[in-house]
Amino acid sequence: MAQKGDLLSVRKDIRVVDATIRDGGLCNDFRFDDKFVKDLYAANVKAGVDYMEFGYKASKEIFDENDFGKWKFCKDEDIRKIVGDNKTDLKIAVMADVGRTDFKNDIIQKKDSPIDLIRIATYINTIPAAIEMIEDAAKKGYETTINIMAVSKARTEDIKAALEAFGQTPVSAFYIVDSYGSIYPEEARRLADMYCEIADKYKKSVGIHAHNNQQLAFANTIEAMTYGASYLDATVDGMGRGAGNCALELLLGFLKNPKYKVDPIVKIIEDHTSKLREQGVKWGYDIPYMLTGQYNTHPRPAIQFVKEERKDYYKFINELYDIINN
Amino acid sequence: MAQKGDLLSVRKDIRVVDATIRDGGLCNDFRFDDKFVKDLYAANVKAGVDYMEFGYKASKEIFDENDFGKWKFCKDEDIRKIVGDNKTDLKIAVMADVGRTDFKNDIIQKKDSPIDLIRIATYINTIPAAIEMIEDAAKKGYETTINIMAVSKARTEDIKAALEAFGQTPVSAFYIVDSYGSIYPEEARRLADMYCEIADKYKKSVGIHAHNNQQLAFANTIEAMTYGASYLDATVDGMGRGAGNCALELLLGFLKNPKYKVDPIVKIIEDHTSKLREQGVKWGYDIPYMLTGQYNTHPRPAIQFVKEERKDYYKFINELYDIINN
Numbered sequence: 164m165a166q167k168g169d170l171l172s173v174r175k176d177i178r179v180v181d182a183t184i185r186d187g188g189l190c191n192d193f194r195f196d197d198k199f200v201k202d203l204y205a206a207n208v209k210a211g212v213d214y215m216e217f218g219y220k221a222s223k224e225i226f227d228e229n230d231f232g233k234w235k236f237c238k239d240e241d242i243r244k245i246v247g248d249n250k251t252d253l254k255i256a257v258m259a260d261v262g263r264t265d266f267k268n269d270i271i272q273k274k275d276s277p278i279d280l281i282r283i284a285t286y287i288n289t290i291p292a293a294i295e296m297i298e299d300a301a302k303k304g305y306e307t308t309i310n311i312m313a314v315s316k317a318r319t320e321d322i323k324a325a326l327e328a329f330g331q332t333p334v335s336a337f338y339i340v341d342s343y344g345s346i347y348p349e350e351a352r353r354l355a356d357m358y359c360e361i362a363d364k365y366k367k368s369v370g371i372h373a374h375n376n377q378q379l380a381f382a383n384t385i386e387a388m389t390y391g392a393s394y395l396d397a398t399v400d401g402m403g404r405g406a407g408n409c410a411l412e413l414l415l416g417f418l419k420n421p422k423y424k425v426d427p428i429v430k431i432i433e434d435h436t437s438k439l440r441e442q443g444v445k446w447g448y449d450i451p452y453m454l455t456g457q458y459n460t461h462p463r464p465a466i467q468f469v470k471e472e473r474k475d476y477y478k479f480i481n482e483l484y485d486i487i488n489n
Numbered sequence: 490m491a492q493k494g495d496l497l498s499v500r501k502d503i504r505v506v507d508a509t510i511r512d513g514g515l516c517n518d519f520r521f522d523d524k525f526v527k528d529l530y531a532a533n534v535k536a537g538v539d540y541m542e543f544g545y546k547a548s549k550e551i552f553d554e555n556d557f558g559k560w561k562f563c564k565d566e567d568i569r570k571i572v573g574d575n576k577t578d579l580k581i582a583v584m585a586d587v588g589r590t591d592f593k594n595d596i597i598q599k600k601d602s603p604i605d606l607i608r609i610a611t612y613i614n615t616i617p618a619a620i621e622m623i624e625d626a627a628k629k630g631y632e633t634t635i636n637i638m639a640v641s642k643a644r645t646e647d648i649k650a651a652l653e654a655f656g657q658t659p660v661s662a663f664y665i666v667d668s669y670g671s672i673y674p675e676e677a678r679r680l681a682d683m684y685c686e687i688a689d690k691y692k693k694s695v696g697i698h699a700h701n702n703q704q705l706a707f708a709n710t711i712e713a714m715t716y717g718a719s720y721l722d723a724t725v726d727g728m729g730r731g732a733g734n735c736a737l738e739l740l741l742g743f744l745k746n747p748k749y750k751v752d753p754i755v756k757i758i759e760d761h762t763s764k765l766r767e768q769g770v771k772w773g774y775d776i777p778y779m780l781t782g783q784y785n786t787h788p789r790p791a792i793q794f795v796k797e798e799r800k801d802y803y804k805f806i807n808e809l810y811d812i813i814n815n
Contacts, residue, residue, distance in 0.1 A: 170673065347496065347743065348674055348708055349715060375704075377739055382674055382708030389675060412776070413703055416783040417673065425783070426806055432776060433802045450738070450758060457742040457751070476759045480752055 164356045167391050173420040176368065176393040178213040181411055184234050185216040185258050186396075186403035190446045191439065193218055193232035199435045200234075200245050203399065206431045208251045210415060211422035214280055216256040217242050222265040236269075242277045254279035258310075259300075261285040261292045266299055273304030284310040284340075287317045290325050294332055301333035308370060308394060310338040314354065315345045315459050326358060330365030336394045337362055337369055339387060344376025344406055344452065345459035351383035352390040359391035370394025373409050375401055375448050376456025380409040385417055399428055400436035405462035405469075406452035445469055450476045451483075460487055490682045493717050499746040502694065502719040504539040507737055510560050511542040511584050512722075512729035516772045517765065519544055519558035525761045526560075526571050529725065532757045534577045536741060537748035540606055542582040543568055548591040562595075568603045580605035584636075585626075587611040587618045592625055599630030610636040610666075613643045616651050620658050627659035634696060634720060636664040640680065641671045641785050652684060656691030662720045663688055663695055665713060670702025670732055670778065671785035677709035678716040685717035696720030699735050701727055701774050702782025706735040711743055725754055726762035731788035731795075732778035771795055776802045777809075786813055 168174045183203060184195060200217075207215045218234030226235060233241045237257045249255060255278050259266055270281060281300040285293035297307045309329050314322060326337055339354045346354070351371070358369040371387040373380035373396070384395055397414045401407035412432065415423045451465035454476075464486055468479055494500045509529060510521060526543075533541045544560030552561060559567045563583045575581060581604050585592055596607060607626040611619035623633045635655050640648060652663055665680045672680070677697070684695040697713040699706035699722070710721055723740045727733035738758065741749045777791035780802075790812055794805055 166675075170675065348712055349492075349496065377742070378701075378704050378707050378736070381704050382712075386674055386708075410704070410779075413779060416703070416779070425780075426803065429776060429780075429806060430803045433800060437800060450755060453736075453739060453742070454751075454755075474759060474763060477752065477756045480755060 164352060164390055166389050168389070171419060174388075174393070177388070177418065177420065178368075178370075178394045179211070179411070179414065179418070179423065180214040180216060180256065180370070180394060180396045181207050181212045181398065182216045182372070182396045182408065183398040183402055183411070185218050186398055186408055187446070188218055188232065188234050189404035190402060191232070191444045192230065193234040195232060195234060197245065202434065203431055204245055204253070206427035208253045209427040210411075210424045211420070212253060212411070214254045214256045216258060216282065217245075218257060220257045220259045220264050220266070220269050220281075222263055222269070224265060225263055237278075239271065239276050239278065246277055249277050256280040256282055258282045258284055259296060261289045261296060264296070266296050270300060270303060270305075278305065280306045280308065282308050282310060283334075284312055286312055287321050287325060290328055294328065297329070297332045297334045307334045308336040308338055309334045310340045310372060312340045313342040314340055315343055319357070323357070323361065326361040330361055330367060334367065336367055338394065338396075339369065339371045339392065341371075341373050341383060343459055343461060344374035344380065344456040346379070346383060347377075348379065348382050348386040351387045355387040355390040355392045368393045370396065372396040374403070374456075374462075375406040375408060376452040376462065378448055380407070381413045381417075384409040384414060400432045402436055402439075402446050405446065405466050406448050406456070407446040451479055454480060454483055458483060458487055490678060490716055492715050494715070497745060500714075500719070503714070503744065503746065504694075504696075504720045505537070505737070505740065505744070505749065506540040506542060506582065506696070506720060506722045507533050507538045507724065508542045508698070508722045508734065509724040509728055509737070511544050512724055512734055513772070514544055514558065514560050515730040516728060517558070517770045518556065519560040521558060521560060523571065528760065529757055530571055530579070532753035534579045535753040536737075536750045537746070538579060538737070540580045540582045542584060542608065543571075544583060546583045546585045546590050546592070546595050546607075548589055548595070550591060551589055563604075565597065565602050565604065572603055575603055582606035582608055584608045584610055585622060587615045587622060590622070592622050596626060596629060596631075604631065606632045606634065608634050608636060609660075610638060612638050613647050613651060616654055620654065623655070623658045623660045633660045634662040634664055635660045636666045636698060638666045639668040640666055641669055645683070649683070649687065652687040656687055656693060661694060663693055664720065664722075665695065665697045665718065667697075667699045667709060669785055669787060670700035670706065670782040672705070672709060673703075674705065674708050674712040677713045681713040681716040681718045694719045696722065698722040700729070700782075701732040701734060702778040702788065704774055706733070707739045707743075710735040710740060726758045728762055728765075728772050731772065731792050732774050732782070733772040777805055780806060780809055784809060784813055
């Protein structure tokens, strides 16, 4: 394992991806008002962020539009209302889940869309479907990245086989996704090394998307970066499902490229995410998420615990033990 | 730099030090009720914690006893009321600050005291006074460790000279202290490596005391450990000055030695620290602490900001800029 760059150098390959609306949308069913999204877009431009993810391209056959805010579906016209023709250096991304996206109809030709990057998310058992989506999006003219989720539960040989398969597609980057917030920095380094070895062979990049169950989302992100990852996901105030994500303001403060600025993001926290918290939208490190992270399991029971405003953490340990062992 | 052990192995040299009452006491002027301290003592015994720090041995000449709870002074009789003759495997520690401890009078012979370990805290410019305290405590029969504070502001050659000097004393361990919460995991590894190189020469151990300004206290602790540190400071719920410390429940969940248990600490969070938060005692990661960490400066202005319940983070950036540059 070799370190790339050091604490004083600029890595030109770095791409900061703001995933606030997409992963944060999981906390409020994507019901952000337009002012938030417009302010965040302007702040990301000022802060030197490379990509802003607007939400999911979810299938309207599978999900009812009345149950969610518009960023669950990311219609091109809704994005255009925020970004116009997006004459900035900030690129626009959306996420497309395997099996939950009507990509043949909802993802139009790139030349007619404000979107630049389609981020395809898959589990390890749906690789062929993910490849089909990558090829469809690439043919339409988009950049693509691939998120292989819940990597802490996947077998090393399966991950390697998946990366070899994705290496032969037009995808730009392979993402390490610590869905359960269970990996430690030394594992983040090891995964980055493993992903990079295969990525280098196919001239691809590596990314990381971390969760903060053990207060390690930022640490794992910069450690994976130090060992070769270049696409770095983060969200304002760490907003994201359950324990949330790597905080964008921490990441921008760490990066040495002078194009990155913390201040515009601090303003968004002051003006928007702090207020969402006050309104009762819940995310961020808490004991139940720590426990699901330590047990390397889905945060679902912890999310439920927090939603119910329970405080009996000690009882939750036993409930979790039963859930995991049944 | 070489890694010691791996994610599956037990390191027999590890010593977990619970610093809740001492560093947490800085948040509430050491006003913990006896029930908290007794419950924490019992929980630490159950959790397999190696040392429990009760507070400071502060000089009653310098500090007025009416201004603080009793754990600012840690009289032997007060400790004995909690631990009796302490017939457990948990050892008792107190902190003694250079220049603020009447150690000749207040630290009695070890054979008459419930205290096992005197943790001496110094800045880089008061090394001779620290050595005098180490020698006094060692002569009285105590174990000692030395905390060199604010290491992120010290010059490498000065740190090395200090460690060489401490190497020739009876001290058991040299502590890396990230007072400003400004160091990154790769620096924690590098410092651990540097401290260990000198420690090995004198058959000493290395410790780490981290702050959470950048959500890195836990990461830096386990990274320093992975590269050789063995005395690991942590506090329940991360309770400690400003952004707080490495959370004990995170650390115990990481360590593989089966003697360490998370559950008793989760119970203390449920029964005690959650309630302190509800009562308005403040600590933990927040944007102003992130900023002082990023600027590698003392958290004082951030503590003031949080105490005043201000939320104008953006304005604080400029205030901080002025403070640092004046």
